[in-house]
Amino acid sequence: MAVKKPTLFAAPLANNGSKWSIGTETNVMKGLSQFHDPLINWSVESYSIDSLGESIALVVRNPSEDMAVTPRVDIYLVSADNSVKPKLLTGSFNAISDSPVFIKDGKKSVAREWDCSPESIVWSANGQTIFAVATDQGNNIIFAINATTGNCTRMTDAGSAMGLGTLGENQLLFQYTEQNKCVDIHILDIETKEMRRLTDVNSDKLRNVYIGQAEYFWFKGALGDQVHGWIIKPLQFNTEKKYPLALVVHGGPQASIQNIFTSTMWNSNIFANTGFVTVQINFHGSTGYGKNFTDSIKHQWGRYPYEDLMIELDHVLDNCSYVDKARMGWSRWVRVTAALVCHAGIFSTPGAWYGTNELWLPEHDFGGTPYDPKARSNHEEFNPERFANEFATPTLFIHGGSDYRVGVEQSLAPFTLLRRKNIPTKFVYFPDEDHHISSDVDQIKWLTEVLLWISEHTNTTLPYNLNQ
Incomplete structure (x- = not known):
């Protein structure tokens, strides 16, 4: 059975003086190799057109590449009338290419x-x-x-x-x-x-919603590098009072917390609005601090980011007298917390490789596959499952049923572990969601579960009733 494949058509516009007309359309992708194979699905990610309307730069995923093994996305140059053979512009660049833009006077570097x-x-x-x-x-x-x-x-x-x-x-x-x-x-x-x-x-x-100002701070983290973070103070903040701490840890790991207002559940002001001092940092591996800073966590997932988080906690507790040391919550796998929330986290690094559709990421960051003896030690060194005997923090696990990046077993396994150890735990499953939570209804459910969990286990009274 043939697959339906997205494609791109171009058609000339003509004006006879009184009205515009559209000429015969041309499939500008049909010159790409294997495009006519009914079982191969080319995917057009985006495109850019030159100022004369003669050439088009297509961002496409090459069907000959196994996207589980490589993130490669290429840019091809095609003609609007198919008069010129498509030209691959990105060569053997084994990464994601995007957002091509034309310039009038040729190549520049x-x-x-x-x-x-x-x-x-x-x-x-x-x-x-x-x-x-x-x-x-x-x-x-x-x-x-x-x-x-x-x-x-x-x-x-x-x-x-x-x-x-x-x-x-x-x-x-x-x-x-x-x-x-x-x-x-x-x-x-x-x-x-x-x-x-x-x-x-x-x-x-x-107008009547509390939105706190993010305050920047820097501290000396792992490797002696400066690490950046910010803190948002809670609703009706009073320096004489003690507040619980919500430590929000981004995933990726090559990603970053950014100075952006988001309408999703990752908006830090939601936690500040419920009475938590909210702290975020961009630990080693985060983007936006130079390539070396991002690349530093190759083979080091559980070392430099974890060191940054622990140093950051000390920094906050030493400099923010209003934080209650006994009431800390919201993280992924961080010690000394009163409560944890783990959204699509990894419990077994070797096991996660076998269940992901992005094999290229752990293979890059751990130096190979978990069945490769040379790379196995990297997978095992920072494998949370190795420390299962020490798990003792009440934890809420959240996962989407269509998450193919991190399989749902990575939440079910630690959930089973904590239940067996009689440690408070809960598993919230969204059958129609993937690695992210997209629908408005599910995001509200996500936030409700998270806020109820961290408030319960930090002995915090929320300013409003979420059980209604």
């Missing part, structure tokens, strides 16, 4: 030493400047890159920009957000760097 990873780029009207959004120290900053010299200039100082575009020759149009500010459309003057907000769509909805 600039800012090769720039230690940031741009998420999106646009060219200035005169072709002399590249404007790029890149994560830098927890913020998604707009940079201006001189196309001749490669010099990079920060156009914004903090917060997170997205959806970047040019507006004439002197302005940029984009969405902007911070942890305490919802997404709104802004304009940036390229010459003065003055930013102006155009919309304010959520002010009426949030």
Whole structure:
């Protein structure tokens, strides 16, 4: 049975003076190898069109590659009328390629030493400047890159920009957000760097909602490196009172907590709103602090990030007298807590390899497969299951039934362990969700379960009744 495959068509537009007409469409992907094989499914991720409408850069997943073994996503250059054979632009680049952008005057190679990873780029009207959004120290900053010299200039100082575009020759149009500010459309003057907000769509909805300001802090973490974090103080904060601590730990592990307002359950202000001092850090392995910082956790999953978390706890407890040391909750696998919440976590690192659809990630980070004797020791060194005898913290496990990145057995196994040891535990299963929780109803359920769990085990009275 043939598979349905997404494809891309191009058609010429013509104007006879009174109306527009659309010409015959062309399947611009049919020149790709194996495209006509009915059992092979090419996937168009995104595309970009040149200013003349003659060439198209396609971002595609190559069906000849096993996506469990490699994350490779390629960029092909095709012609809108199929007159030129498709050309692979990314060669043997074994990684995810994305967001191609055309330039008028041919190839350029600039800012090769720039230690940031741009998420999106646009060219200035005169072709002399590249404007790029890149994560830098927890913020998604707009940079201006001189196309001749490669010099990079920060156009914004903090917060997170997205959806970047040019507006004439002197302005940029984009969405902007911070942890305490919802997404709104802004304009940036390229010459003065003055930013102006155009919309304010959520002010009426949030008028009576507490949204705390994220306060930055730095500390010396593993390897003596500076590690970045922020703290949000709770509703009706009083320095004379003691508050429970919620330590929010991001996954990935090559990801980061960012200065962005999210409508999902990962919004830290939700925990601050229920009375918790909320702390987040971007430990070793996080993105936005240079490639070496991100790459440092290869073979070191359970060492440098864990050291950062423990040092960070000491830093917070030493410097924040209002934190109650006996009432700490919300993490993944961190000691000295009153309660744990584990969302799609890993219990057995060797076992997780056998159940994932992303074999390439543990193989990269642990140096091979768990059945390879040379790599097995890396899988085992930081394997939580090795320390099962020491598990003693009340833990809530949450998992989606369609999570193929981390199999559901990685939650069921430790849940069974704690039940057998008579330690308070609970397993919340979302049969229709994957690695993330997407539906609004399920997100509310997720938050309800998490807040009830951490408040119960930190002896915290919530400011509102979640059982209604």
